[in-house]
Amino acid sequence: MNPVNYLYLAALLFTIGATGVLIRRNAIVVFMCVELMLNACNLAFVAFSRMHGNLDGQIIAFFTMVVAAAEVVVGLAIIVSVFRARHSASVDDASLMKL
């Protein structure tokens, strides 16, 4: 199978994720969309790794997974505590830092 097809898929997934980040208000959904974007990147890395015949892309994919896991831990904790304090998970409500 032509590895370029994997790149098309990665681009499609990234676009879906980016659109979700921009148009959804629910913080959990936004968060999942961010994960979708990260994994789209991972897919692209692995595809490039395969195309170039070396392991650099796969190694970076592992780094991305570690970063994503750490991000999930911190991000979910923030979302939960914001929800507890404000009874809302909408990202538009959390605009207190505005001047």
Place this chain on the structure above:
Amino acid sequence: MENLIALLVAAPLLGAAVLLCGGRRLDAVGHWIGTALAALSFVFGVILFADMLGKDPEHRTLMQHLFSWIPVEGFQADVAFQLDQLSMTFVLLITGVGSLIHVYSIGYMEHDERRRRFFGYLNLFLAAMLLLVLADNYLLLYVGWEGVGLASYLLIGFWQHKPSAATAAKKAFLVNRVGDMGLSIAIMLMFTTFGTFAFGPVLEATGDTSEGKLTAIGLMLLLAACGKSAQVPLQSWLGDAMEGPTPVSALIHAATMVTAGVYLIVRSADIFNAAPDAQLVVTVVGAVTLLFGAIVGCAKDDIKKALAGSTMSQIGYMVLAAGLGPIGYAFAIMHLVTHGFFKAGLFLGAGSVMHGMNDEVDMRKYGGLRKYMPVTFVTFGLGYLAIIGFPGLSGFFSKDKIIEAAFAKGGTEGWILGGCALLGAAITAFYMTRVMLMTFFGEKRWQPDEHGHEPHPHESPKVMTIPMIVLAFGSVFAGAFFGIGERFVKWLEPVTGFEHGHPPISALTVTLSTVAVMVLGVGLAYVQYGRRPVPVVAPRGSLLTRAARRDLLQDDFNHVVLVRGGEHLTRSLVYVDHTLVDGVVNGTAATMGGLSGRLRRLQNGFARSYAVSMFGGAAVLIAATLLMRAV
């Protein structure tokens, strides 16, 4: 012997320290301490003088190195003294007249509760003045120069509860400051030109220095002399300085301090000899001032201010003589000494009159005082005859020589300067006769003051009259003693040099015309003030009289040119500061503020809008990268 020189200065300095730090417990004896230390200084001076007379005229200079003041690489300032014939003359004049005036002040200041402080200041003045004339370099001279300025300020404002006295003191201080700036610039110029400011090396090095630099130094020294000696254009302080107690006017503002400028010029003779342009300016300043002071003296009704005008005019003579070069230096100093005697005597006489007249200074309210104050009348009269140049008295010998030297300057300049000096002699005779007639002759014109106290003119106590008698002796005999056989000229010649002038008209003609204009001046004054009664209220007078009463508009001139000019200058500077400088600064700040106000709107608090800008930015970056790749 050298070690005595420092003691000359130390004695009055000790007096000043003791009297000013001693506090009230010295009130009872303070005046005696001050007088004794002044007299002690005079005794030291006489001992040194006797020693000096015993030596060969060419080797009379004594040097004393006291200590190194500022020893730095390439800059050496010493506290060292130089006593030569010129300094010796000043030392004797300062300590001699100074001691007499200390004695006089014991009586004059008797009822003043701050008499101790007054004597402290007087001693401070003596110490500073002696330092000025004994210093062996210009920097130490400057210390003395500032010291006498301080003492003068303190003494003019001695009765500082009177606003007029406080203002006069400030005025004197400020005007002097302008002159002091000249002296400090001159010293700096000397240092850059010669690398030193000791008299010996500086004056020896004048031979191989460009004339332009010497002219600059000379003009700056002249500016200094103008400030201290009340010469045009820095003359305006002297009249107001008469607010001080009369002994101060006699000692500082007539006999000694105001002559410091003449000393400075004569001491710097070699610089001026090598800079004819500077010399010419000196003579012009002298000639203008001698007429200026004389004209002012004619119109003043305040006896002390009339004498102040006269002082200015007589110092004008000295400055004129000092500007003439080696033909005039000795005569400048000779006139300085004789003037010290008769002007101090005249001021003490004026003080004695005021003492007897409830401190009234307006001559229009005197009249006929010769019956009430015989001693004052005789001593004042002798001083009067001396100053107008009555043949045989002091002023005759010294002033006549200056007029002769002015003519000997040669050419048109000589005629103009000589003419000014002769005219000055006529006006001197006029205004002094006027003072004499208004004070001691005619009908009595005094009236009860607002409290109904009528003054009871009376002779002053002995402690005041004895100094006046001694000074009157000096006024009568000093000139003949100095002048006959050129004794004074020979005495000063090793220091100042001397050349015989060759006036275009014979010396006898000059003498005769001097006497003639003197008689003319006296006659005119007699016609106006002797034969007619003097009105108690001053008549309106001609335009010139009214201008002269206002000191020939000197203060108005200063006000319009300097005060107004300065105000306009500062105002325009403030305007430039407000519009231009502040405009740039405030404009930058306002622009930045406006810009950041716009930028602030981007910060709307919506996470998704931040995400849009992030994506947008990333897209722009990627597009730019691709574009660069493609190119």
